[in-house]
Amino acid sequence: MNKRMALVIDLNKCVGCHACATNCKAWNTGGDYGPLTDVEPYGKNPDGVWFNRVQTYEVGKYPNTEILYLPKSCMHCKDAPCVKVCPTSATYKRESDGIVLVNYEECIGCKYCSWACPYGCREFDDYDGVMKKCTLCVDRIYNENLPEEERQPACVLACPTRARTFGNINDPESEAAVKIKERNGYKLMPEVSTSPSNHYLPKQKVKIQIDEDEILTRKHVIVETEKKVSSYAEVTSDDIAVP
Amino acid sequence: MHPEISLVLLTVLAGAGQGIFILLVALNSLFYGTGAVPSEYIVAAGAISLLFQVGGIITSTAHLGNPHRGWRAMLMIKNSWLSREVVTLSLSVGITALYLLLYYSGATGTVLFVTGMVGIAANLGFYLSCSMVYASVTFIREWSNAFTPLNFTLFGITSGFGVNLAIAHYTHVNTDILFGINSLTLALALVALIMKLLSYRFNATAYVSVNVKNAIGVNDPNIKLMDMGASYDHYNTKEYFYENAEKITRKTMFLVLTVAFLVPIILWTVAALKREMAYIPELTVIAAIAMIAGLIIERRFFFIQGNNVQNLYYANFRSTGVRNPLESRARKGTPVPMN
Amino acid sequence: MAAINRTKDGHLLGPDEEIKYTTCYMCACRCGIKVTLKNGKVRYIQGTPDHPTNKGVICAKGSSGVMKQFSPGRITKPLLRRENAERGEADFEEISWDEAMNIMVERLKKIRGTDPKKLAFFTGRDQMQALTSYWAKQFGTPNFAAHGGFCSVNMATSMIYSFGGTCWEFGGTDFERNKYMMLFGVAEDHDSNPLKLGISKLRERGGKLVVINPVRSGYGAVADEWLPIRPGTDGAFILAMIQVLLKNGLYDREFLITHTNAHHLIQTDEGDENEGMFHLIPEWEMEETQQTVWDNKTKSIKEAHTKGTDPALVGEFMGPEGKTLKTGMQLLIERVMNDYTPEKAATICGIPAETIERIALEIGITARDETISLPIPWTDVWGNEHKTTTGNPVSVHAMRGIAAHSNGFQTGRALSLFMMLLGIIDRPGGFRFKPPYPKPIPPCPKPINHASKIKPDTPLPAPELGFPSMPEHLMVDDNGKPLRIDKAFSWEFPFTAHGMMHNVITNAYKGDPYHIDTLIIFMANMSWNSTMNTSGVIEMLKARDEQGKHKIPFLIVSDAFFSEQVAYADLVLPDTTYLERHDVISLLDRPICEYDKVADAIRHPILEPKGECRPFQQTLIDLANRLGLQGFTNEAGDPLYETYEEFVTNWQPSPEAGVGFLAGWRGKDGTSHLVGEPNSNQWESYKRNKSFFEIELEDTIKYNRNINQGYLNWAMGHKFKRDNEPIIMHFYSEPLQRFRLAAKGLRKGRKPATASQRERIIRYFDPLPFWYEPIEHQKVSSEKYPFHAITQRPMPMYHSWDSQNAWLRQILGQNFLYINPVAAEKMNIKDLDWVWVESPISKIRVQVKLSNAVEVNTVWTWNGMGKIPGAWNLDENVDEAKKGFLLNHLISEEIDHDEGLRISNSDPISGQAAWFDLRVRISKSKESGHWPEFKAIKPLAHMDKRPDILRYEFIRDK
Ligand SMILES: Nc1nc2c(c(=O)[nH]1)N[C@H]1C(S)=C(S)[C@@H](COP(=O)(O)OP(=O)(O)OC[C@H]3O[C@@H](n4cnc5c(=O)[nH]c(N)nc54)[C@H](O)[C@@H]3O)O[C@H]1N2
């Protein structure tokens, strides 16, 4: 079976720090699929190209509110609508590993692919006039100039909570696939027929159950202090050790 | 969606241009050799059709990031409606030009007929593919429905006929034929008006199965986007949000209905009822211009109304205030005041 | 076939590429970074994979380091305010370094020769306090401090005075084994990446995370439970949990008895000169080791911690001469049983009583039943051999949510006692120290304590900062008046271990306690986001006396960027950035040690300094040499060190000391670590080792370090400690009581000068923790000002530090005021409305967002977002300047004091700035846009022009 490379993002760990977003930018702007142009970087309307952005959602009503951070980059959809609509074949999906890429040399910048992406994961670079997006760091993951353990997407290496896993989800043994299975990994917008490769691991809550008798296996019991001080040598109270 | 003016012009102008061509071929085929359609009509209508279509092409390249390799857009005809649009449009232009050339060089009626039919096929192909560019974006419900191809086709033909009518007035086309075109155009315009109303109604209730719960994978009735991951607008917020989408709905609708449909319909009705009125050619010119202008507004509004599901991920706090697309999405489509 | 030529760590580099390792400084966390350079320009910054601090990960700021380097906001020339220009206008004349040095030398020489106090030297989050404080000490001014006083000194002092370390940069949670963690008031923390790595581990292992915070965000997002507490009330919450623990016997008796003084006998009779002091074995003299316990076995009083005794933990006893003796534990029980029931605490902190009780039980039971036992033998200081090392897998971590309130010291004390009761200090699964902690309680250094010690042309005989344990350690004159400009270590703020930087400008302006001549500010934006009452402070900086002279005569600023601070300077020294200079992250300062590792690190220039930028450290060395400061020059007045690098390798506190700024590769041949002669190749050795040094402690000395004989011997041997005495934790704090006794007039020696000082000390210097309403809340009507207003650190932005960063500002360019919809609805406030926020001193107009993740009585915003238009060489109309805002305009740096006087808005014990005590009222505004508006400053002629387009190739070409 062909490989299907993907990111698996653990929302139970993500604290919304944006490291994956900026490190992605840092790697890619100087990488094979860069630069990621920033327009008006110090001006009133700064507008840069990013391959990865982190959104913040509030879920529920006070005080039962949850915060959800959703880092989002191209899902490398199996049935990628962006690929289907591209009139020039500049956007293509690689057979071998499922990565969806844009060939900047062929892209005419019609933006059509971005309309067709339901996830908002493509960003147009006005300066180059071409569409850009997450490459799953193809210029890292197979890059033999890098040490083997660094042949990972930049965002994965950066993530300070190690919430991101990269791997071949067609290989049931891979860490990514195992996590999806064990943690009920899910896809965004499952009802649309994009079949995204990236998966998210849902939050899980640790709950502790305390039974009455657990409290009662006390080690120490404090006896009320009695104000009965008779002599230098007498104790009025103490804690009693119960085995 | 952000209305891309070059695409608005492309779809409206090329649509109208091809409508002109369709009628031209029809008239020339029907009345070939009768002298009822003088050659000055053929030349004028053909030229204007070409002008509209080429104008559309030229403006459309303005929205490309790399127009110099725009030709590449024809490569993916197998998959991409956009490719097909470009191909059919190019074909249409080519055939329109060829038709004129043949006409000039005195080709036989059969040759012209066959060429015309191929042209019309290309035109219809264009209407289909041009509209399918939008209708196939399943993540924009306001686009992705049968009204899109129907209306693109209908509006293109109607406006083309309208323009044709005006041209015909100035190029000594037989009065009966004029009356015929007039009635046909009027009828089409009435149908178009009804279709437009229906499509507005559809959009008002357009239901998108995608909602924010599925978009982020959390099942809770209260979900609010607090931060879109950027303080400033960027491509995804600029392209998919139109600042005053909500505000312009009702007003624009009336404008569209009035300018694109009611005004021409009234003028054409008057012309149809009172045949001699038709001899006041200015009225038909006004009607045609109104319809084209109205359709430009209509097409612009069509873009603005398009609410891509990816807006679920971005709320444009900066310019629109909290237009929390999450809630309106979770309900039903973009609110349109039809009822 | 030719072997592939790879670097040691596996890179195949192009001819134009290079990889260098250094230490990040996009914040103070000090992660290791691996920088790929292409054609000598930064291509990519990532985390150093095997670095002790970040283990390869990197944060949003660190990843954006290249944009700091590239910022057009860099200042690259020394600048002198034009004669006729006003402070704040940023109208400067470019001068040469020679001129700048001459101006400084002339001025400083005069000050030093007359009254060295007239120089105040305050530094921000610099990581070279070992150098800056040494420099100030040699200069002879007591007026030195860094940011600690406005940062989190409450956390630091309360815990250091309790158990000898703190959950800050000096200790933290054992994430390898922890099963239950409580996070109090943390949005990001200094330990940014390590905390994230740790929380990830906790989630991985299914440990429970409870976040106590008025706001849920960041770490709160992954918490299993969020307790939205009312600001300033954690003390009540913690004491109520303690009540539940005590009531249910859920405490670690053995830990208390071996590690703490909870069972030591205290004389409790009132009015006695020994009231509240430990009962000592009568015939012996006052020494800590001779404190006493009640021995259950012999039913008699015995010396504490003697072998064979069975000390009573709780009880009231009759001492000799009929004196009442109680244990600290007894006193705590008396205090909490009725006064801090969960029901009572619930009314204060807003967390339901059942929740308080449930959480306390969960913790108590987890600590008791999930005990960890490691097969690691160790020996305690009393010679008891332990076959295993045990621990209770519960931990607490707290930061500014507790620290930045004026009751934070006592809250930190409550937390410390909570930790002691659970037995979770420096044991597996709990809180762990980072070397060189634990330190003696309190640590040894004492600040200078007498006016006579400040002399012209003379170094101070003792440090400017330290840890007083009795009134005699205070830095006051014979009349009890403060000797320091910031009034640190005065009767008003006795335990000000980090100084009170936040008071400097106001005090210097008022001439209270005295006027100064020159103020040096290094790496802090004290005219803007790190000051309280920003609008007021700006006016103070501009203020002139009758003769038209500035009230603060001369302001020297070292900065790397065109900050708001620079705008108010008289003389500006352009500093290098972290990629352009040498730095040390030293054991003498705040090292990068891990729980089990001694570690330190360096920075070294991987890029050329931009323009005329010069490392500030070098400027200090040059100044020291030109001023002839002892310690930098020999008897003949000749420099001992020409460069900062030389200084670092060669300086030792005393000749032969064998310790210095860097611990690794010491000794002539670079083979001895921690202690050894200076090694001239030391920098090179660090560079070869990816810019850090680490050695791991042996297993047997990793835990229980307060009483671990092996560790204490090792620490003494390696000069971490002066002796190998045990560090018995202060469950009951006698140093606090000493101040109280002095205030009560029961103690010989120094006494507070005024009645209000006396009252403050009697009230707040309680040797056992208690909760009181934050001082500002006591004074400001909660009806008039119903909301608490607080700030949080945004993860992708560091104060004003990265305002200029092209990437980070895209992520966060505007802040909002977040308000609970329940509260907003009452005022008819909707999302994105503009509102007025008013405090007793000022008002601001800001934009709101409704949020369900904030406590109903609280509003909050991101810290440090607002800018002066034009500052940082950003366009004047950026959102940061037009919509972003600082809460600081509303926070008063002083509050009313009882005698009609004003006193610093700080914790009465530690002097910690009480940022989060702010109360405000909110009303809807008709107008929009931020108010107050500030006049724009113009970019300086010498700065780079702002590019319209930024692309990597552009950076590459630059
Ligand atoms: N309302 C509110 N205010 C607060 C806080 C809060 O929680 N709420 N927190 C407070 C706390 S804890 C702190 S620590 C302060 C922090 O506030 P500051 O200490 O003022 O920190 P920064 O704003 O980062 O400013 C540091 C200055 O150092 C400069 N700088 C950066 N790099 C270098 C360098 O390499 N060399 C030199 N010489 N200068 C450099 C920057 O340009 C900037 O001008 O803010 C305090 N202010």
Ligand SMILES: Nc1nc2c(c(=O)[nH]1)N[C@H]1C(S)=C(S)[C@@H](COP(=O)(O)OP(=O)(O)OC[C@H]3O[C@@H](n4cnc5c(=O)[nH]c(N)nc54)[C@H](O)[C@@H]3O)O[C@H]1N2
């Ligand atoms: N990214 C980034 N990292 C930083 C900094 C930065 O600016 N940016 N600054 C650095 C500096 S100088 C410092 S001092 C540290 C500070 O690190 P933190 O201590 O994390 O600093 P704050 O963001 O001030 O966090 C205070 C938290 O306490 C909460 N809080 C406020 N009042 C109360 C209360 O009464 N009780 C409780 N339980 N919680 C309360 C606030 O909601 C907030 O979440 O971070 C350092 N790290």
Ligand code: SF4
């Ligand atoms: S996420 Fe969007 S851009 Fe990426 S493959 Fe899917 S449709 Fe294409």
Ligand code: SF4
């Ligand atoms: S913008 Fe480029 S990649 Fe996207 S559809 Fe057009 S040609 Fe294809």
Ligand code: SF4
């Ligand atoms: S895989 Fe690479 S390109 Fe994609 S988001 Fe991560 S860092 Fe960016």
Ligand code: SF4
């Ligand atoms: S780096 Fe990791 S923790 Fe930070 S936002 Fe990205 S996924 Fe979340």
Ligand code: SF4
């Ligand atoms: S946490 Fe601080 S030191 Fe570490 S990488 Fe981030 S900015 Fe740099």
Ligand SMILES: [Mo]
């Ligand atoms: Mo701080």
